[in-house]
Amino acid sequence: MAIDRRVARTRTALYDALVRLIRVKDYDLITVEDILREADVGRSTFYAHFTSKDELLARSLERLRTLLVKAREDGESGWSPSRALFEHVAEFADVQFALAGGRGGAIVREAVDEVIAGVLRQWLPQADDIPRELAIRQLVSTVNTTMRWWQESRPGMSAAEAEVIFRRLLTNGLSGDICRPFLETAGVDREQA
Amino acid sequence: MAIDRRVARTRTALYDALVRLIRVKDYDLITVEDILREADVGRSTFYAHFTSKDELLARSLERLRTLLVKAREDGESGWSPSRALFEHVAEFADVQFALAGGRGGAIVREAVDEVIAGVLRQWLPQADDIPRELAIRQLVSTVNTTMRWWQESRPGMSAAEAEVIFRRLLTNGLSGDICRPFLETAGVDREQA
């Protein structure tokens, strides 16, 4: 027995409504009532499927997980998972843009990070110099940082270019020069100037 | 005319109450009423000073800003701003721990990030290879990532050790080895195995 069509229809209606609203409104200002209105779904129906707005978000992010997993399995496309992710974001640039700032963005980004981290935990090997969990977290946050910067400061940039910058940032780190004022004491240098 | 003692007392009472609550409860589950009870302040008084819980948070984070600025000016201590920040966090380890997970944590961390980014914008010079704003964001998120990992996975580690790891992560990046499954297509390698 397959899943009842009504169930499928209701759920995707809710997923889509949430995404549509995120484009327009800060996530944490979106109410369940907004979603009901947008999806044209009854109140009690919503709570029959999800316990809260946050659960709806988490469930709808499973799409992203399957996207990543597929990107890795289909080596066919010639794209690395990293590249596939950037291309995907380019398609939904407006959503990403909405996620950039503010409070709601932070919540959604956190949820996205968890999804990506979960996938990476199955992929990445152990390494010697840096603890694995730290490496995963760093990888995820670098993805996040690059994407935010891309969408906010260089919206015209292509996914391919953005991904190249991401690689360099991830594997080379930042030059000591630019970080110096943060990493070293000011005292000595100041005296000389 | 100095600031009225009552004003100062009320505000610090609220700041302190918020911090005390954050140790115990997820930030976004904390209500204004919780804060009032904890601080023993009247409802109308609260709204005479702050328009919302979020503004209270933002204002209370100004303490962090002054901490960082001082750490740079007083080269005396021998500590870099980076080191000072890690030492500071070590003192308030329990608060940091509370900020680790969940939804409330994301909101607070976002706010902390903004403070640090603001300070760095005044310190960091222009660099050639990486756009400045991207470098700042990367620096902030690496601080954030390292601290989370430190508090969650290695709570016993000293601030000095954590800061060393942070430096390496920041300026060296991640090795290509560990990132390979994410950065390269799976197809070719798989066939050979």
Add this chain to the structure above:
DNA sequence: AACTTTCCGAACACCGTGTTCGGTTACGTG
């Protein structure tokens, strides 16, 4: 066509928000 599952929507109790206002307290100044 009969049976089952889902959906609807109105009604409900509950809780947190942000504002108002008159009375009380404590502060700073002269």
Add this chain to the structure above:
DNA sequence: CACGTAACCGAACACGGTGTTCGGAAAGTT
């Protein structure tokens, strides 16, 4: 010290969102 002013209190209020319940209508399945 005493006066005037500013801050604090707390009760009351309207408002809006949450999550649950339940009987009847509608759509799905076999």
